[in-house]
Amino acid sequence: MTDDPRLLAQPSSSKELFVAFTLLALQGFGGVLAVAQRVLCEQKRWLTREQFVEILAVAQVLPGPNVCNVALMVGDRFFGWRGAFAALAGMMALPLVIVLMLTALYVQYATNPAVSGALRGMGAVAAGMIAGTGLKLVAALRSNPMPAPVCGAFLVLTFVAVALLRWPLVWVILALGLVACAYAWVRLRPETATPGQP
Amino acid sequence: MNGTMPVDLLALFGHFLLLSLLSIGGAITVAPDMHRVMVNQMGLLTDAQFNASIAIAQASPGPNVLFVAVMGYQAAGLAGAAATLFGIMLPSTTLALAAARWGHARRDWRAVQAFKAGMAPIVIGLLFATGWILSAQTSGWHHVPLTVAAALLVWRTRVHLLLLVAAGAVIGAMGWI
Secondary structure, X not given: OOOOHHHOOOOOOHHHHHHHHHHHHHOOEOOOHHHHHHHHHHHOOOOOHHHHHHHHHHHHHOXXXXXXXXHHHHHHHHHHHHHHHHHHHHHHHHHHHHHHHHHHHHHHHOOOHHHHHHHHHHHHHHHHHHHXXXXXXXXXXXXXXXXXXXXXXXXXXXXXXXXXOOOOHHHHHHHHHXXXXXXXXXXXOHHXXXXXXX | OOOOOOOOHHXXXXXXXXXXXXXXXXXXXXXXXXXXXXXXXXXXXXXXXXHHHHHHHHHOEOOHHHHHHHHHHHHHHHHHHHHHHHHHHHHHHHHHHHHHHHHXXXXXXXXXHHHHHXXXXXXXXXXXXXXXXXXXXXXXXXOHHHHHHHHHHHHHOOOOHHHHHHHHHHHHHOOOO
């Protein structure tokens, strides 16, 4: 894993993007985000954790499946619209075939207790994997212009509003997001934004 | 709708185009409206088929949005899957691409940097919320230690994620959670 953008690698072609996103998607049971973070930041080193969080922020705020938006933006960053299409196609093509085949199978085995138990176990792990990815990405907040306690407060407030109070996501993002971005904007005043420079 | 046509694919496609632009946080956030249209209004799916679509996509590798294709497939075969999946993807994909380019071209702007910095803790908070909500979908508390263990292993070790999923499947199939 690297947090230094200068140490990053690059995919060699749209084809490599397609293959990488296909393999990544095939490992993602119950959600691909945990796998995407690990593959893109740690194995391929195409993105730093900070860049991943930035891309994820845009992906979360916009409509559409988050991981698909991430694939699109990562692909676009390296190879323009060809890369975007390759990454998104990789993410969806083979998993689509598999899920349609599973649909045919599921009808026969849905009532089998071992099958429903296995699904429950996989669901429990998937929930843990996404929370574990969150724990890992907390480190990316170190370089945030907002002080750590403020970052922590926004993080906790978001969790409470969405997970515990079950408020609609759109309003939580709008309200908390506006306050957080406005505060970050103040913190990024030109004289404090680049302290080390002449 | 005329009675000679079994499924009005165009209406289905059009409705999913609209839902796409509302699906902030993922397609699952507009699932209640899909239920309203496909189950109650158009009568294309039963309740059981609707719920199974989401369960199948979650247990299957790949992005969860594929549950939309499963719904279309159960309603009208491959043409139905194409109508719902392209409908849900087309507008959001176009918008995401345009927004990403707009932001990347202006990445030195103070407002763009403030957006990235301000949203970062919120995005990470949303990941914890997603983990919590997914975990709460399963009734009881027997699965919670497994969820916590998976979170700690992902955070602190490099254990292969497929290994974790396989372990979860075995533990679940044995009836231990």
